[in-house]
Amino acid sequence: MTTSDGSVLGSTQIHGTAPRNRAFTIVLLADGFTSTQQTDFDNACTDFVTALTTTAPYDTIGRPINIWRINVTSTDSGADDPASAGGTGATAATYFDSTFGGNGIRRLLLCNTTTVLQTAAVQVPEFTAAIVVVNSTIYGGGGGSVGAYSLAGGATEIALHELGHTAYKLADEYPCYACDGVETGHDVHPLGEPTEPNVTQNTARDTLKWGWAVAPTTDLPTTSNPNCPTVDPQSSPVPTGTVGCFEGAHYYHCDAFRPEYDCKMKSLSTPFCQVCRQVIRTKAKVTKNLCALTPSRDAVYLYDGSGDSWTRIGGPAGQLFTGAWGLVATNPDTGDLYRYLGSPDNWQYIGGPGASFAVSADTVYGLSPGSDAVYSYDGFDNSWTRIGGPASRIFAGVWGLVATNPDTGDLYRYLGSPDNWDYIGGPGAEFAVAPDTVYGLTPSSDAVYCYDGFGNSWTRVGGPAGHLFTGDWGRGLVATNPDNGDLYTYMGTPDSWRYTGGAGASFAVATDTVYGLSPGSDAVYSFDGFGSSWTRVGGPAYSIAAGNI
Structure with missing residues (x-):
């Protein structure tokens, strides 16, 4: 023993x-x-x-x-x-x-x-x-x-x-403790907001701790237990995957709510709910999320993760590119590409200039200066491999790499070996690669589409947009209103979007939240996760970028 x-x-x-x-x-x-x-x-x-x-x-x-x-x-x-x-x-x-x-x-x-x-x-x-x-x-x-x-x-x-x-630190979401059918003392949850991120006593839309995930049309509370001496037997009144407030959680029949009707923290062999998935993504990432380039582009700073504290990690840069693989930046004088190695002023030269770069889950891709070829970084020294011919734009993320045909604007997906690309759709005003798919804005910017994952099939998920931003947070996509610049979060089903905040010069979707650069580029803000509340976390910046830094 x-x-x-x-x-x-x-x-x-x-x-x-x-x-x-x-x-x-x-x-x-x-x-x-x-x-x-x-x-x-x-x-x-x-x-x-x-x-x-x-x-x-x-x-x-x-x-x-x-x-x-x-x-x-x-x-x-x-x-x-x-x-x-x-x-x-x-x-x-x-x-x-x-x-x-x-x-x-x-x-x-x-x-x-x-x-x-x-x-x-x-x-x-x-x-x-x-x-x-x-x-x-x-x-x-x-x-x-x-x-x-x-x-x-x-x-x-x-x-x-x-x-x-x-x-x-996720809580059990089941509405009983022993769950043997005869327990007492678990009818009504004691007063006091639970500290765990996936249970609550608060059902107010504007202050709900997982308010970022609740669609405007979802009732709060979403279910209510009519008989607190017993576990609520009712089935879900909403489609699977709907985030709201479902009564019965944290070992109590009433006055405690869980985010979805079911979740792995409630029932085994069930997927984690959207809120638990977000918590896991955030906590499993131990590196920093956000970096910024100073207004004069003379230094790169890394956000320390709380308050308005930032650490200088590099000198002058032309542009920043980030993703799950890491952070790279161009030399403003030569265009050469450097990779950040994790400590201040520790950067590695990895290649010459390019028309554009894009960071995926496992490497960085580059478009040659004349846009006549796409290259993939081999992961060592300054060695690159040509993987495709001419392209006008490249976009990368966890899902992979896509590029547009310079003559037609058609979109192609890279299949992992040189010159092996698959046509997946027509031209668009803009594309953005999320963790699980790619989104596109129609040529006239009048609708947002999501790639279905096969052939050249796409589904319309929203109306007009100005710009698209993707990343690990939430459902992976936010977009701006083309008329006023306001920011909206995609809720995962067509035409379901949630107003998230006002206009900004730019946005960056990180693992933990979405960050914004104010319209005048004079401050960096972080979305608080509920309502349309944002907190200032930094001063002026030329640009911001989010990734595994």
Whole structure:
């Protein structure tokens, strides 16, 4: 029942390529696996990686995440299963002393958190979240400073749910505690706004903590429990994926609300809701989001993430280009391209001038000075590979790279190998690549379209727009009104947009929010996430750009 009941064998990185000091690092630790069962633990860790990387939003944010396993032997297989909580009464001598029956609930799986955290810190000092994999087929899991899950059926679903607690401080969204049908004391949530980002007692549209995700036409509250002594049995009155306020959450039948009718933080084998996905995207990114070029273009600054504090990271620049791969800037005198390496004044020359550049998830693309060829950076020195012929404009993002034909304006998608491009649509006034698709503005700017992902099929999602801006935040798209410059956020369904704020000289969509440069370029603002409230975070700038910096 102590560390004398086993030994730590060592650690192995099993996923991710991010620099160790710039990664969101998950460690998986074995408990209840004997020395002859370590392959079983290895396989369980492989299953976890597969589940994580194929579950939204991890399927589009995998680059900043590293995953390690820590192999630990135990004297016995399994975990304690106290009879007092409905278990078999079995005990097991394991390194982290895992036990079912926490708080008298058999499925609540706990372990010695101090030992887990100490072990993780020794083996992988930069770890972000520690999750214990318990070698038992009894259903159970737990989340807190340390997460734990058993190898019951649907084990990886339990793991992803518990990771939500441990890594992102997400609350349980289910409207009961033991959920055994006879519990008392959970009719009405006590007064006091929960600190977790995915539950609330506030249903006021203008101050709701996830107000950015609620469409103007969605009722608040969206559901109300008519009988607080019981869990609300009603089905959802709105389509799946609608964000609102659904009563019953945080272990209480009434006076606590969750963002969507269902979510992985409420029911396993269900996708994370939009709000939880946003929290995961924000917290999984440990690098900075926003940079700016001074009005005279004599220095590049990086926003520190709070207040109005910025750090100078470079000297003069012509233009800034950012994305999931990082930040690059052009030399204002020569046009040469430099990559920011993560510390002030630490930049690497990676190539000569170009007509334009665009940053994707895994590299930077460039259009030659004469616009007669598209190139991809090879990732080392100043080596580039020609991947396509003439283009008038290039656009890149997590979804990939697209370019316009200089003669027709038609849009082509790069398929990953030189001269391998696919026609996906006609010309447009503007295009913007989001995490999961590409958006286009018609040639006359009278409608916004979303690429359907196949052939040359597009769906109209909005009316006239001035400019499009895409990124990781929200549904991935914001656009300006062509008449007054006001900013609107796309809510995910055609013609569903939410007024977000007034006009600006430019906008940048980051992982955590959307940033704006005031109309006179005299201040940088950050959207607060509710209503149309913005906070000034910086002074004058020539331009702003958001990405993995």
